[in-house]
Amino acid sequence: MVSEIRLALVPPGRTWPRAGAVAVVDTLRATTTIAMLLAAGARAVIAADAERRARQLAAARRALLAGEVGGLPPPGFDLGNSPAAINPQALYGREVVLFTTNGTKALCAAAAVGPTIAAAAVNAAAAAAWLARAERVLIVCSGEAGGTAFALEDFATAAHLVQLLASANPGVRLDDAARLGLELPSPLRLVREAAHAADLTLLGLAADIETASRPDLTDVVPQVTAAGAGWARLEPTRA
């Protein structure tokens, strides 16, 4: 039974609130991509907090190397960060090391705080069910610009999660940001209104916005099962 939901509009700085379950949201696109990679059969996704570390991890583990800088895969990467361009045949049973500008950094930071999952619109209902096992829930928006700026698409998904959790847990305490999420009508429609959606469209990645806006494409919940300095390993669970 959830008694408290806190919502961080950007990743907290040094001091993270305590929580029994943490959901990291990077709707466009890291947590969407992680959910879809695991749904497509990847064995694990290892989120890295720096491009260089991602390259080292992938080489050491003979894993696929995926991610983006400025929205596009850097030279030498096997895959980008496109949830709409996932090919299950290349993924089955493989590990994928993922580096992205905001989401994988937030996942690495959250993994040090408590039980952590990657949440997005595409796995929202399953993520909410997983979170509902804890008493104190923290939802963390990854934001833009390395986590320093607000991102509407992350708040949209976070608001959707708050609405799912609050309707199943009447009387739950909400902080001010979660309360705002509760009051926003049909939040997921705002994913495509975000400034970053316009950036992706200019890069020819509009299909990713479509995928990232669709609720409950999968019931896979990517859960952090191990973490170290600058990395967090996520494996598929279900709620």
Place this chain on the structure above:
Amino acid sequence: MVSEIRLALVPPGRTWPRAGAVAVVDTLRATTTIAMLLAAGARAVIAADAERRARQLAAARRALLAGEVGGLPPPGFDLGNSPAAINPQALYGREVVLFTTNGTKALCAAAAVGPTIAAAAVNAAAAAAWLARAERVLIVCSGEAGGTAFALEDFATAAHLVQLLASANPGVRLDDAARLGLELPSPLRLVREAAHAADLTLLGLAADIETASRPDLTDVVPQVTAAGAGWARLEPTRA
């Protein structure tokens, strides 16, 4: 004609965006109080960024000393920070030095950036009309905990300002936070839902929440007319 609106969910850190007009919002209660003090006849309000500086300024200028720490006036203060408890007879023609936990700090920081006003629900329409003279508008929520935490009551007023400005300026560019404000139905009703409203109610200050929730009690726009290290002088203008 406004072409761009940016909304800071908490005061920016070191780097503030450029703007032709800045509105600082501390609905509960500093900017509400400033508007009501000037509407009641005070000649100027000098916002101070520290309690000690407020005491020094008030003594040096023979001004009234007003404000709060933990919601209540510290010992030796002439007035609290209560917009509902303003007595025009004591104020007419006087200067008031105001120190509060969040709003006066944000005002001092904003004053260094560009033309700045104090905005609240009580003067929202006049504040929006004043802002509409600029091309680039920045609305800054003062937040909680010294400006490090999101405050729903400030976002509520900021969203109301965005809605007024956007309806008068079709096609205006909005950043992600301003866009969220545009999408929030009837934002001012959320002032009383904020966590800080519950704190004030416990302190016996529920009347301040009522006052702070009411739109357009005055057409006074408190504008920064002078500023220095740790202080900003606001005088009444109209839009």
